[in-house]
Amino acid sequence: MPVETILLLAGTAEGHALAERIAGDRPESRLITSLAGRTKTPRLPAGEVRIGGFGGVEALAAFLTAERVTRLVDATHPFAAGMARNAAQAADRTGTPRLKLLRPAWVPGPSDRWREVSCLGAARDALPPGARPFLALGRQHLAPFRHRSDISPVLRMVDAPEEPLPFPAELVLGLPGLNAADEIALFERYGVTHLVCRNSGGAASFAKLEAARALGLPVILIERPKPPEGPLAAGIEEVLAWLGEGLTAPPCGGDAGHGPGSDRRDGSR
Numbered sequence: 001m002p003v004e005t006i007l008l009l010a011g012t013a014e015g016h017a018l019a020e021r022i023a024g025d026r027p028e029s030r031l032i033t034s035l036a037g038r039t040k041t042p043r044l045p046a047g048e049v050r051i052g053g054f055g056g057v058e059a060l061a062a063f064l065t066a067e068r069v070t071r072l073v074d075a076t077h078p079f080a081a082g083m084a085r086n087a088a089q090a091a092d093r094t095g096t097p098r099l100k101l102l103r104p105a106w107v108p109g110p111s112d113r114w115r116e117v118s119c120l121g122a123a124r125d126a127l128p129p130g131a132r133p134f135l136a137l138g139r140q141h142l143a144p145f146r147h148r149s150d151i152s153p154v155l156r157m158v159d160a161p162e163e164p165l166p167f168p169a170e171l172v173l174g175l176p177g178l179n180a181a182d183e184i185a186l187f188e189r190y191g192v193t194h195l196v197c198r199n200s201g202g203a204a205s206f207a208k209l210e211a212a213r214a215l216g217l218p219v220i221l222i223e224r225p226k227p228p229e230g231p232l233a234a235g236i237e238e239v240l241a242w243l244g245e246g247l248t249a250p251p252c253g254g255d256a257g258h259g260p261g262s263d264r265r266d267g268s269r
């Protein structure tokens with residue numbers, strides 16, 4: 001019998017890193033890492049991995065009970081609001097201790113020209129006529145921009161889209177630039193005037209914001225959804241500390257993304 005059964009909801013770089021650490025540091029525990037199955041060939045961490053949605057709150061609660069899960073760690077992306085909500089509700093129903101790993105949000109530096117908006121529609125409306133925005137958004141988030149025929153967006157996708165884009169745009173195929181220099185070169189090549197992106201946090205996708213800073217470009221930054229009520233961890237070490245506590249001890253709390261040091265970047269997506 002394992003000492004504990006930990007369900008780790010992943011799909012992020014820090015989720016993967018956390019799985020590796022738990023598997024290495026806590027061999028006495030059973031670790032189940034859960035992925036949504038969005039990626040065709042996901043990078044699988046050490047330990048047991050399950051792939052695909054659970055089927056909603058009830059089904060997740062049933063999974064927690066059936067697998068005798070003793071701790072639930074939600075390390076999904078800051079914008080994966082549905083999974084975070086389901087995890088909180090299922091944990092409440094089953095009395096499973098839960099901790100949300102929420103990487104710190106990006107905060108602007110003194111020279112940044114950021115305008116924070118609450119949603120995609122507000123981001124669309126914040127763009128002036130004639131703008132050439134770089135829309136650093138997944139293809140599932142592009143639709144709200146289709147009514148702005150007065151702008152000429154630039155998009156980047158890893159693979160060519162199978163379906164036509166919802167509006168005419170300059171399409172760049174490839175991965176996000178690894179450093180600011182790459183992103184500066186791209187923005188200059190395509191005459192980008194604005195950057196539109198979500199406040200995902202993490203280091204891996206910060207290069208585009210550094211490029212906007214260097215070029216003095218305005219950034220329209222979509223705020224994160226509010227996480228469910230309950231304890232938050234800002235990084236992997238906090239989660240490991242929580243896992244190291246006895247089950248009767250209250251989990252560590254925090255207000256990730258808003259306190260001092262909230263611009264910490266941990267190399268995640």
Ligand SMILES: NC(=O)c1ccc[n+]([C@@H]2O[C@H](COP(=O)([O-])OP(=O)(O)OC[C@H]3O[C@@H](n4cnc5c(N)ncnc54)[C@H](OP(=O)(O)O)[C@@H]3O)[C@@H](O)[C@H]2O)c1
Binds near residue numbers: 009056
């Ligand atoms: N949103 C982003 O920008 C983003 C960026 C990078 C990575 N990701 C990762 O991609 C996944 C999907 O993101 P999303 O924004 O589509 O999430 P979402 O809208 O919050 O979740 C939609 C549904 O996908 C299933 N799901 C999500 N994460 C899961 C997980 N780790 N294991 C099992 N099922 C999961 C759940 O289905 P059921 O209701 O059927 O259980 C959930 O209700 C997440 O795991 C997230 O960490 C998201």
